[in-house]
Amino acid sequence: MGKKIRTLLTDNAVTILFIVLCAVCFAYSGQSFSFLLFEMTSRMTRNAFIVLSLIIPIIAGMGINFAITIGAMAAQISILWVLEWQIPGTPGFLVAMLMTLPIAALFGYFVGKILNRMKGQEMIGSLILGFFANGLYQLLFLFIFGNLIPLHANGLVIKGSTGVANTLDIKPQKMMYALDNLWKIKFELALYIVMALLAVFVVTRFLMKRITAKRMILWIGAAIIGCMLIQLQFVKDWFSMVQIPMITFLMVGLLCLFNLAIMRTRLGQQFRAVGLSGPVSNAAGINVDRTRLIAITISTVLAAFGQLIFVQNMGSLQTYGAHEQVGLYAGAAILVGGASIVRATNGQALLGCLLFHMLFIVAPPAGNNLFGDAAIGEYFRVFVSYGVIALALVLHGMRNRKVMRKTLEGQLDLNEGGPGSAESTGDAMG
Numbered sequence: 001m002g003k004k005i006r007t008l009l010t011d012n013a014v015t016i017l018f019i020v021l022c023a024v025c026f027a028y029s030g031q032s033f034s035f036l037l038f039e040m041t042s043r044m045t046r047n048a049f050i051v052l053s054l055i056i057p058i059i060a061g062m063g064i065n066f067a068i069t070i071g072a073m074a075a076q077i078s079i080l081w082v083l084e085w086q087i088p089g090t091p092g093f094l095v096a097m098l099m100t101l102p103i104a105a106l107f108g109y110f111v112g113k114i115l116n117r118m119k120g121q122e123m124i125g126s127l128i129l130g131f132f133a134n135g136l137y138q139l140l141f142l143f144i145f146g147n148l149i150p151l152h153a154n155g156l157v158i159k160g161s162t163g164v165a166n167t168l169d170i171k172p173q174k175m176m177y178a179l180d181n182l183w184k185i186k187f188e189l190a191l192y193i194v195m196a197l198l199a200v201f202v203v204t205r206f207l208m209k210r211i212t213a214k215r216m217i218l219w220i221g222a223a224i225i226g227c228m229l230i231q232l233q234f235v236k237d238w239f240s241m242v243q244i245p246m247i248t249f250l251m252v253g254l255l256c257l258f259n260l261a262i263m264r265t266r267l268g269q270q271f272r273a274v275g276l277s278g279p280v281s282n283a284a285g286i287n288v289d290r291t292r293l294i295a296i297t298i299s300t301v302l303a304a305f306g307q308l309i310f311v312q313n314m315g316s317l318q319t320y321g322a323h324e325q326v327g328l329y330a331g332a333a334i335l336v337g338g339a340s341i342v343r344a345t346n347g348q349a350l351l352g353c354l355l356f357h358m359l360f361i362v363a364p365p366a367g368n369n370l371f372g373d374a375a376i377g378e379y380f381r382v383f384v385s386y387g388v389i390a391l392a393l394v395l396h397g398m399r400n401r402k403v404m405r406k407t408l409e410g411q412l413d414l415n416e417g418g419p420g421s422a423e424s425t426g427d428a429m430g
Helices: 002-011 013-029 033-052 055-059 068-085 089-115 122-144 187-207 213-229 233-238 246-262 266-276 278-283 288-314 326-336 346-371 374-416 422-429
Strands: 167-169 184-186 243-245 316-318
Touching: 002 013, 013 326, 013 346, 013 374, 033 233, 033 243, 033 246, 033 288, 033 326, 033 346, 055 246, 055 266, 055 288, 068 089, 068 122, 068 167, 068 288, 068 326, 089 122, 089 288, 122 326, 184 187, 187 213, 187 243, 243 246, 246 266, 246 288, 246 346, 266 278, 266 288, 278 288, 288 316, 288 326, 326 346, 326 374, 346 374
Parallel strands: none
Antiparallel strands: 167 316, 184 243
16 A cells, blocks of 8 residues: 555656645635636636647657647637638637638648657657747748738738737637637536536446446436535635636537547557557557657647637737747646656646646735745746656656666576576476
């Protein structure tokens, strides 16, 4: 039991550390719990989809796809053209999604082709590709758009100069909350709907003999307890400010189901096989390069859709900066949830997004109350963002070194006549 506890603490050290940091910062922030829940709902709405887009490349053995910044660029190109064509509201958002799909797929294809030529260095390669693409993006938005390709809509071009403006406001075209406001309800009603859907799903799986009766009863019991807790007055007070954008969270839920479903397909099994061992997969007849290419393309397209969700929730687009930190923050978030650069799940992605962005909320006021300067909380947040990624890489390197050491020790035992070697086996037979 002690060994299991130590293993649990070691494997989830980053997650536990973040839980402690969030608890301490919240205690000194002076914020109410209801305000924290309100802010967390907003941040989960606009960030969860992007974090979930990282899972497939990790399973395919390509590490964290920092090139999702290129997918974000594809989304921003689409948004610019929707603003130029002045397509308002939800129709404009849908047009942006349709435009983003081929652009992001094309970008993802080229990224995958390049990463296939740098096997083993995909993370640093995708990071550098993001910087390189950012240079091309700035050339496109500063010189080509508004100069070689004229833009006529108000507010798109820098006044007195050429190129796209630093900030694009989507509020005049009613694109802000174009997705979120389609169906927005109070937390209590949203909880009832989700619990009812959960009960139907669990019963269906039981009837299909996919789960046991005991597990069905546990899930239904949990749903009933959740519905009972929301009846308590202090719980109602906590969630009094929270409204749930159901369509946005439905898209997040569908992405979670997509990640689960694709892993049950032949392609998903190829993702897992390639992630475990490229040479073995190649010997088994799997086209490794093609599988990796598909993984990166899917991730890039999903990240582009996630950036569209992010922008419509924010209400404005920082033309030259909105995409720059997408890969860093999403990568740090999924690692905070307990994922590694070789293994990730939906639960880890959502938990990491929750904890990482909770620190965004509570760190600045905690820094202000403790040290008299809110900027200290901001500096700490940036430090943690890079530190979590560095720690994940160090832990991964240590695990690989430990595995290699055990493998070498086993080979030495075989060569030197240790337990299990040919000599010792022959002695035992004699």
